Amino acid sequence: MKNDLYYSNGKLLISGEYLVLDGAISLAIPTKYGQSLIVEIIDDRKIIWNSFDEQNHVWFEREFELHADEMLKPVQHDNIAHKIVQILNTAKVLNPAFLKSTNGFKISTILTFPRNWGLGTSSTLINNIAQWAHVDAYMLLEKTFGGSGYDIACAQHNHPICYQLENGNPMVEKVEFNPSFKEHLYFVYLNKKQNSRDGISKYKENRGNIKASIIDINNITTHMVSCKSLEDFDSLILQHELMISNIIKQQPVKTILFHDFNGQIKSLGAWGGDFVMATSKTNPTAYFKAKGFEIVIPYIDMVLKNNP
Numbered sequence: 001m002k003n004d005l006y007y008s009n010g011k012l013l014i015s016g017e018y019l020v021l022d023g024a025i026s027l028a029i030p031t032k033y034g035q036s037l038i039v040e041i042i043d044d045r046k047i048i049w050n051s052f053d054e055q056n057h058v059w060f061e062r063e064f065e066l067h068a069d070e071m072l073k074p075v076q077h078d079n080i081a082h083k084i085v086q087i088l089n090t091a092k093v094l095n096p097a098f099l100k101s102t103n104g105f106k107i108s109t110i111l112t113f114p115r116n117w118g119l120g121t122s123s124t125l126i127n128n129i130a131q132w133a134h135v136d137a138y139m140l141l142e143k144t145f146g147g148s149g150y151d152i153a154c155a156q157h158n159h160p161i162c163y164q165l166e167n168g169n170p171m172v173e174k175v176e177f178n179p180s181f182k183e184h185l186y187f188v189y190l191n192k193k194q195n196s197r198d199g200i201s202k203y204k205e206n207r208g209n210i211k212a213s214i215i216d217i218n219n220i221t222t223h224m225v226s227c228k229s230l231e232d233f234d235s236l237i238l239q240h241e242l243m244i245s246n247i248i249k250q251q252p253v254k255t256i257l258f259h260d261f262n263g264q265i266k267s268l269g270a271w272g273g274d275f276v277m278a279t280s281k282t283n284p285t286a287y288f289k290a291k292g293f294e295i296v297i298p299y300i301d302m303v304l305k306n307n308p
Contacts, residue, residue: 004039008127009304010119011154012187013269014177014277015221015240016163018203018248020148024214025164025221027177030154030304033113035124039132040106047072049084051109059115064088066104083144087126090143091133098133116193118274123151138170147200158305162221181230184279185299188265188288190253192273200270206249213243234279237264244271261287 016026130137
C-alpha cells in the first residue's frame with residue numbers, strides 16, 4: 001500500500017515580530033529547510049511514531065494506543081508524547097473521521113534542519129498533521145501551540161509573503177522580495193533556541209498602547225519589500241529594532257552582542273535566540289566565528305525562493 005507523504009517549509013520572520021499578533025503587517029520567508037511526515041498504514045490498532053533529525057538519527061520514538069471513538073493515549077508519558085497526543089486529539093475534534101480507520105499507523109517525521117535552530121519544528125509538524133487529518137492548520141495551531149500563524153503561512157507557501165491578522169483571520173499576500181543586495185544578507189544562529197511562547201507572554205505584559213507602532217511597523221515592512229539599496233535597508237532595520245526594543249523593554253541584539261559590528265543586525269521572531277539577520281558589505285563569517293557563533297548562512301542558501 002502506498003504511503004502518504006506530507007511536507008512543510010520552515011520559516012523566518014523578517015519584520016513585524018510581536019506586533020503581528022495584534023494585526024501588524026509582517027514580512028516572512030519560507031526556508032529551504034523543512035519537515036516531512038510519512039504515514040504508513042499497519043495492521044495493529046496503534047500509532048508507532050518515529051522522529052528523525054537532519055542526520056537521520058531517531059530523536060523521539062513512542063507508541064500510542066488507538067481506541068474506537070476515544071481520545072488517543074500515550075503508552076509512555078513525557079512532554080513530547082503529551083504534545084503529540086494533544087495535536088492528534090485536537091485534529092480528531094476538528095475532523096471526527098480522523099483516525100477512525102480499523103488499522104493503525106506508522107508515522108515518521110523527518111527534519112532537514114537541526115531542531116534547535118528554531119525554523120519551525122512545531123509549525124511544520126502542525127501543518128503536516130493538518131494535511132493528513134484534512135483540517136485547517138491555522139485552527140489546529142490556535143488550539144494547540146497558539147501564535148499568529150505566520151509560520152503556518154510559510155509552511156504552505158513557497159514564496160516570500162506579507163502576513164497579517166485581520167479580525168483574527170490570517171491574510172497572506174505573496175510578495176516580490178528579491179533584494180538586489182541579497183548577497184550582503186546573512187543569517188546567524190545565536191547558539192540557543194528561543195521559546196516563542198515565553199516571548200509572546202512577556203510582550204503581552206508590556207505592550208501598552210501600540211496602535212501608532214503598528215502603523216509604523218506596517219510602513220517599515222512595506223518599504224522593506226520594495227527596498228532598492230542596502231543603505232536604505234539598514235536604516236529600516238535600525239528603525240525597526242529601536243521600535244520593538246522600546247515596546248518589549250529589551251536592548252537590541254546588536255547592542256548586547258555585536259556593538260562593534262560594521263553593519264546592521266535584526267532579530268527575527270521572539271528576541272533572544274534562534275537566528276538573527278546581519279547585513280554586511282563583506283562576508284562577516286570570520287567576525288561571528290571569532291565571537292563563538294559558528295553558523296552563518298548566506299541569504300540565498302536559506303531562502304526557499306525569491307519571487308512569486
